[in-house]
């Protein structure tokens with residue numbers, strides 16, 4: 001599949017499921033103490049670095065963006081899917097959400113104190129991740145932090161039905177070491193990682209990697 005076609009099908013799929021996805025996952029973090037622990041550690045590192053804007057990249061309905069706000073961050077969201085962005089704006093009218101893509105972010109160089117990438121690279125094949133990781137490095141300020149969450153494995157799974165709808169979506173699972181190395185190649189040094197087992201609703205273990213853009217020499 002070409003990049004353009006993949007972008008189109010990913011956007012169309014999330015436009016279709018946006019409202020139901022938002023409803024189904026609204027309180028999902030409440031049952032995930034380890035996930036919340038990584039978000040809390042990310043927030044503490046960002047605040048210790050002097051604060052500044054934090055972008056939730058691939059924010060979906062904004063459920064994690066608002067969680068970051070609750071952790072004291074100046075958080076806003078960006079997503080490929082206009083319907084996801086509309087859903088996020090409706091649910092969280094006090095927060096900012098924009099349509100955009102992680103392959104070419106409309107963000108100035110070194111503007112962000114933090115970037116959250118919460119299960120939003122899971123539809124991107126391995127050979128296209130370096131472009132996104134280079135963008136994350138470009139927009140982070142020196143000393144800024146990135147937290148990425150993804151599904152652990154080494155395969156592509158095709159979804160043609162989810163969240164009560166027909167859709168056309170590839171989901172990629174990756175080994176955590178591989179993602180840590182790709183982040184390192186992009187200039188984002190690993191600070192910590194968590195790999196936890198799947199819960200009752202998940203099919204694979206889940207990984208969370210906290211990384212940091214080094215201070216300027």
Ligand SMILES: C[S@@+](CC[C@H](N)C(=O)[O-])C[C@H]1O[C@@H](n2cnc3c(N)ncnc32)[C@H](O)[C@@H]1O
Nearest residue numbers: 014058059060079080081100101102118119120
């Ligand atoms: C599995 S959902 C996760 C949404 C949100 N982070 C959450 O945890 O609820 C994946 C999201 O990534 C977005 N996405 C996928 N590719 C993207 C890209 N290239 N740029 C921006 N957003 C993207 C999708 O539109 C979708 O909303």
